[in-house]
Amino acid sequence: MESRQKLTRGHAVLGRALTAVHLGQARTRSRLTAELGVTRATTGAVTAELAALGLISIDTRSGDPAATPGRPSHRLAIDPDGPVVLAVQVHVDGFRVAIVGLGGEVVATTAGRRYVPADPSDVLGAAVDTGNDLLRASGRRCAGAGLAVPSAVAEPDGTALNPLHVAWRAGAPVRAVFTEQIARAGLNAPCFVGNDVNLGALAEHRHGAGRGATHLLVIATGHRGVGGAFVVDGKLYTGSSGLSMEVGHLTVNPEGRPCHCGNRGCLDVEADPPALLEAAGRVPDPDVPLLRQAIDLLRDEHATDPLVRAAAHTVVDRLATGLAGLVNVLNPDRVVLGGLHRHLLDLDADRLTALVADRSLWGRGRGVPLMGSTLAHGSLVGAAELAWQPVLDDPLGVLG
Known part of the structure; x- marks a missing residue:
């Protein structure tokens, strides 16, 4: 029981540390130590673990002018070769897809002009295929997938309640269809869905x-x-x-x-x-x-x-x-x-x-x-935030 509690606490500290870097709240190890309220040794171990997971990079040159003389505080940044998530946005004129890294960075994006018919699998299948091409070109691991739709989304079912501006029926199971299309494309990624403006707001609050x-x-x-x-x-x-x-x-x-x-x-x-x-x-x-x-x-x-x-x-x-x-x-x-x-x-x-x-x-x-x-693509960044959240909560448990 005690070892399990220690493991849970360890995972929680990793998640808090990654979240602080993700939100730009801790750009150096000394700032992260202050954010977490732990010892320097603990912060060193935590950042080493996150670096081993390919999530952050550590620059040993001092990046904090307030760091103690003789103890340069290492700079922390998102690993530029680390995992990404696939983000999809459906709108009345088609879709836009992106691969998004931690920190809300849009690594690559492209749009598809397309009529959106009553069957969500049509536009979602095309969007996922386009996104998969971006993922292959990047060569980076996909940690999840998020979808932004022009409708209120009923929870916990993930259904589009009132898609007034596209031809989907009320109650269309967009999360289930998105999950099916992600699996069809050979992507082993958990899937999430939300209203496009809600997700844009989440992105603006975190990164904009x-x-x-x-x-x-x-x-x-x-x-x-x-x-x-x-x-x-x-x-x-x-x-x-x-x-x-x-x-x-x-x-x-x-x-x-x-x-x-x-x-x-x-x-x-x-x-x-x-x-x-x-x-x-x-x-x-x-x-x-x-x-x-x-x-x-x-x-x-x-x-x-x-x-x-x-x-x-x-x-x-x-x-x-x-x-x-x-x-x-x-x-x-x-x-x-x-x-x-x-x-x-x-x-x-x-x-x-x-x-x-x-x-x-x-x-x-x-x-x-x-x-x-x-943010140029707020709803896409917000969809990515949904997909990143499990990693932010427990990076070792999800990616370890």
């Missing part, structure tokens, strides 16, 4: 604009629709069964566009890329991703075309109404905007910030900061 926030609200657009997520004390708030934060179905314009949910004027259809294109009088090009068309329109014509500026103001107005209501209810200490919303914030941060402050009690009283997302 949400670092250090205690109550982080994230609102983002994909190619269609608007999603939201709430991270509290480092953990996603997902409600009783994984279905919380469906912010896209807040009514922001009662006389507005009909929504897929049966309501009218939801944030989902009033503040997404198609809404901007329609308000600007543009007909979407079926051969170009919708989000790319909307971003390019703002970049190329916002400064010169009054109709585009008016369309942007309309979308910002609807977005501000939704944000103000969410700020009143959730009282976040930071709001991060992703997708099209990040670009609208970049164009006119003063206007959006003023509108939210004017319409929200806590926004007026505390000036809740609005920030743009900083």
Whole structure:
């Protein structure tokens, strides 16, 4: 019994140490010693074990100016040849895949344009095959696989509850299908699935604009629709069964566009890329991703075309109404905007910030900061975080 308890404690210390390096909290051995609250000898043994597992590298040159003279503190970094995880994101225009290392590093990524039919195995099979090609080219070990989908995901079943923007049926068993496709590709990897915006929020909190926030609200657009997520004390708030934060179905314009949910004027259809294109009088090009068309329109014509500026103001107005209501209810200490919303914030941060402050009690009283997302592929990095979590919890048990 005593030896088993020691083993459990040892595994826990390894996990805490790897997590600290993964999150950028301990770039030297002396900092890691302080984070763990252990002796230097223990930290030395722990870092040697993580290096032996191929997870971190140790540079004996001092990387800490505060290190004790004569005792240079070794630098710690993610092993550039260590294991990776496969991350997949499905969206209305197809998919994107990546292989992601520890520290949230996207090692390689590529996209596939594809109609997403009712059978999830079609797009997931194509995505897994594409990801497997990336893995082979990298020559690195795959430690897990994560999937981000444009739907609330019911737990513990891993089913897509409301895939409104793709043809999957409600209740599609996306985790089971993903697991089947991973096995078909010959990958021995545990599989995880989550909502795309939830996973993007998790990634921003760990590696991006949400670092250090205690109550982080994230609102983002994909190619269609608007999603939201709430991270509290480092953990996603997902409600009783994984279905919380469906912010896209807040009514922001009662006389507005009909929504897929049966309501009218939801944030989902009033503040997404198609809404901007329609308000600007543009007909979407079926051969170009919708989000790319909307971003390019703002970049190329916002400064010169009054109709585009008016369309942007309309979308910002609807977005501000939704944000103000969410700020009143959730009282976040930071709001991060992703997708099209990040670009609208970049164009006119003063206007959006003023509108939210004017319409929200806590926004007026505390000036809740609005920030743009900083990760290029946040949902993929978040999907990777799901796959990395078992390794972070017990690196020796999973990889030893």
